[in-house]
Amino acid sequence: MSFNYPNGKKYVRLDQEKKAPVKIKKNDAYGNRGMTLEEDLNESNEYYRSRKMAVIHKKPTPIQIVQVDYPKRSAAVIKEAYFKLASTTDYNGVYKGKYIDFEAKETENPTSFPLKNFHPHQITHMEEVMNQGGICFVIIRFSRFDEVYLLEAKHMLGFWDRMMSGGRKSITKEEIKQNGYLIPLGFHPRIDYIKILDNLLPLY
Numbered sequence: 702m703s704f705n706y707p708n709g710k711k712y713v714r715l716d717q718e719k720k721a722p723v724k725i726k727k728n729d730a731y732g733n734r735g736m737t738l739e740e741d742l743n744e745s746n747e748y749y750r751s752r753k754m755a756v757i758h759k760k761p762t763p764i765q766i767v768q769v770d771y772p773k774r775s776a777a778v779i780k781e782a783y784f785k786l787a788s789t790t791d792y793n794g795v796y797k798g799k800y801i802d803f804e805a806k807e808t809e810n811p812t813s814f815p816l817k818n819f820h821p822h823q824i825t826h827m828e829e830v831m832n833q834g835g836i837c838f839v840i841i842r843f844s845r846f847d848e849v850y851l852l853e854a855k856h857m858l859g860f861w862d863r864m865m866s867g868g869r870k871s872i873t874k875e876e877i878k879q880n881g882y883l884i885p886l887g888f889h890p891r892i893d894y895i896k897i898l899d900n901l902l903p904l905y
Contacts, residue, residue, distance in 0.1 A: 757793065
C-alpha cells in the first residue's frame with residue numbers, strides 16, 4: 702500500500718530511499734596506466750626493497766646552487782639553482798651480491814629508439830661498469846604500445862658504435878626485440894625486471 706503527502710508527493714520509508722551508487726573498482730591490473738616509466742620503476746624498486754629482494758634506487762639529479770640567502774643564522778634559503786647534467790645513469794644498487802646499474806628511457810616512436818636520448822658520458826659510464834664486472838643495461842619503453850624491454854649494455858654500446866661509425870642514429874624496435882628481453886607488465890611490481898636479471902646472472 703502506498704501513501705502520499707498532502708502535496709501529492711509519494712511517501713517513501715527511510716529504509717527504502719535510494720542509496721548512492723557504489724563505485725565499482727577497476728581491475729587492479731590496469732591501475733597504473735598513465736604512469737611514467739620513472740614512476741613505475743620507482744614503485745617496482747620499492748616493492749623489491751620492502752621484500753628484501755634487492756636494494757636499487759634512483760640517483761638524485763645533481764643541482765648547482767647559484768644564490769643562497771641567510772635570513773637567520775640557523776637557516777638558509779636557496780634563491781637560485783639549476784639542474785646540472787646527470788653524470789651517469791638513472792639507477793643503481795645491489796641484487797644477489799651483484800652491482801646493478803641501468804638507464805631508463807621511453808619513446809613515442811613506434812618503430813625505433815633514437816640514440817640521441819643518450820649522452821656520451823652515459824655510454825662511457827656503462828662501459829666502465831661493464832669493465833668492473835657490474836650488470837649494466839637499459840630499460841626502454843615504447844609508450845604507444847606500453848611495451849617495456851631490457852637491453853644489455855653490451856648491445857647498447859654496439860648500436861652506439863654503429864652510429865659513431867656513420868650508421869643509423871637509432872635502434873629499430875626489431876633489433877631491440879632480437880637482442881633484448883620483453884618485460885611483462887604486472888601490478889606488484891609493475892615492471893618486474895628482476896625476473897630477467899635472474900636469467901642473466903649466470904652470465905656474469
